[in-house]
Each structure stands twice: as structure tokens, then as C-alpha cells.
Amino acid sequence: MAESLLKRVAEGDSGAIKEVMDQFGGLVWSLARRSCYNPADAEDATQEIFLDIWKSAARYDEEKGSETLFVAMIARRRLIDRIRRQGREPHMDDIDAPGFELASSTVAEGETFAEAALAARAVATLKPDQQRVLELGLLQGLSHSEIADATGMPLGTVKTQMRRGLIRVRELMQVAESAGSGEGD
């Protein structure tokens, strides 16, 4: 099996940088564009995220998920930090969550596709309010207060529904993964 790109970066392989950019540049940029108000802010965020990716590359553990998920996880953490630092004001334009569907233009493929499909199926079983807040938060990139403004739900309810929804999705994914790993026994 080919050595992971992130391990190569951690070992100082400068050739791996270009490959990481080819593979994950669009992913990080698109996540940043979704969370930031303007392209200049998204560009700053993207530079911060990649610095974090280079520094964190050694921590990548392929047993815990794909490189795509690792990169997306780092990107999300950095974007959340930025939103908190900026104390972002709500904006109400274009509130139209696309839903947790896997389309051909998404980055999810292979192992990531399977995990994302599992997660999307789990979300589909949640209560409508939980689905809605998770879609607005995770797909639309809205903060909790922005979701409260968009839906008319109290802020505390938004937080509770999102937390419960994510916990439930994780539980359902664990059950499905256990069932899947037991099939071959």
C-alpha cells in the first residue's frame, strides 16, 4: 500500500506538498468559502488551515479514518476558532441547506464516501428539527446564533438539538460499523 501523503509530509518530503495541494486544496478552500463571509477572509483561513495541516501531519492515524476526514477535521476546527475569535455577526442571505446527499461533485470517495454515506443515512433518521440544525450548521456553515435567527428556535434549543443530533449520529454509525465488521466473521 502506498505511504500516506500526510506521513510523507511529516517526514519532510517536499514532493508530497504538491500532491496534498492537488488532493485537498479544493476541499479546504471550499470548506473555508462556506464558513467565511468574503473571499479575502477565506484565503486567510485557508493559509492558516494548511499551516495547521503541515504541523499536524505526524498525528494522522490511518486506523481512525481517511486522510480526507483528517484534513476536513483540522479545517473545521480552525474555522470554528476563527468564527469564535471574530464574534461573527449573523447574516441571513441564502439560507438554503442542500441536505446531506452525496453528489458526484463532492470530495467524498472510497473510504470517505462509505463513511459519509453512513453518516448521511444516520442523519436521515433524526427528528426534522435535528436534521435541519445539523444541515444549517455543517453544510451551510452557520454558527449557532445564526441558526437560531434563521429558524426562530431559541439559541439553547439549537445547541441542544445539534449536540443530541450529533451524538445520535455517532451512536448509529457505531452500530452500523459493528454490524458491518461482524458480517465477515
Added chain:
Amino acid sequence: MAAFIPAEDRFSELLAARALEGLAGAEQAELEELTARFRGADLDAFDRVAACLAVSGLRVEPMPAALRARVEADARAWLAGRRDTAPTVARDRK
């Protein structure tokens, strides 16, 4: 009266909250306390689920070329900085 929440449930709740919107000071401190109590827990599990959902519906746009050039320059500078310190580390190990 506040409802009683078992520590394990509260731990999951805080990890989920961190994955969704980050934590404020008091909740971060509470999470650190619970992390010490539940050693060996997978602290990134909820971040991975959130990342999974975030990429599932993402429409990918190519990164602008000028930005990509800056990111690659940052990476080269970072790698060069590591190389400058590496021999010292190697000598120290001998």
C-alpha cells in the same frame, strides 16, 4: 433545579459541542477534567463525524492559483525551518 446528567453523558455532550462550535472557558475546563477521568476515550470521534457530514454535501471549487502559490510557499518555508533545526536534533541524540 438543574437536571442530573451522568458524567459519561456530559463528556459526550461536551465533545459534541466542541466539534460543532468550539467550547468557552468553563466548558473547556470541564472537558479537561472529564478527559482526565475517562482516559483512553476517543477524543476526536465527534470531530470525525462532523467532518464526515461536512464533506458529504460539499460542492468542491478549485482553489485560486494565487492562493495556492502562497500556501505552497508557506509549506516550503515551514519545511525549510524544520530542516534547519533537524541536524541539531540529530546531534543531540548521539
